[in-house]
Amino acid sequence: MSVLQELDELLCSDDEDYDRLDLFHEADELIGQLRTADVPALLGLWPARELSWQQRFTQASTGIDGAALRALLAGLLQIKETPYGVFELMSRLPPVADTSALSEALLDYAGQAWHANQARQRQIQISCWSCGLSGRLLKRLGLPSWREAGL
Numbered sequence: 001m002s003v004l005q006e007l008d009e010l011l012c013s014d015d016e017d018y019d020r021l022d023l024f025h026e027a028d029e030l031i032g033q034l035r036t037a038d039v040p041a042l043l044g045l046w047p048a049r050e051l052s053w054q055q056r057f058t059q060a061s062t063g064i065d066g067a068a069l070r071a072l073l074a075g076l077l078q079i080k081e082t083p084y085g086v087f088e089l090m091s092r093l094p095p096v097a098d099t100s101a102l103s104e105a106l107l108d109y110a111g112q113a114w115h116a117n118q119a120r121q122r123q124i125q126i127s128c129w130s131c132g133l134s135g136r137l138l139k140r141l142g143l144p145s146w147r148e149a150g151l
Contacts, residue, residue: 003033004041011053024060032063036071043075051084058088069093070102077105087113087120087127097132107133111140121149 001009007030010023017023034042046054061069069092076086086109097103110124110133125146128134134146143149 003030004038006030008045011056027056027060028063031061034068035065036067039068039071039075042072046076047079054084058085061089061092064092074102074105077109087123090127091130093131095130095132097136103133107136107140110137114141
């Protein structure tokens with residue numbers, strides 16, 4: 001069984017077993033073993049799985065490989081109607097943003113989400129701050145400070 005198959009099975013566990021057996025740690029270990037080559041199959045699973053699966057993945061992704069994380073984020077940005085995962089995984093990026101195409105795509109996504117959903121603005125700001133994109137998002141939004149944004 002591949003790492004991804006094992007992870008999928010684990011994340012599909014019922015809530016009682018997942019919590020009672022503390023499978024979070026095992027999920028974290030398996031996610032840490034994922035590589036860039038696993039990302040296309042992971043992206044195939046993502047929209048087909050329930051929100052609880054996606055939440056478990058993002059919560060247990062503390063040890064995800066950097067290249068796999070960047071590939072996963074880039075892929076999630078390509079999925080139409082990605083309701084969950086991008087902002088949650090942005091906190092796993094290094095705290096200093098680069099000038100890559102991924103950073104630009106994340107800024108575009110954050111800017112669109114900012115205007116589309118005011119209820120998520122604090123989460124958007126925190127996600128951008130955690131990976132060093134906060135100042136660039138402010139500029140893109142035409143705001144002088146987060147205080148001016150109401151945060």
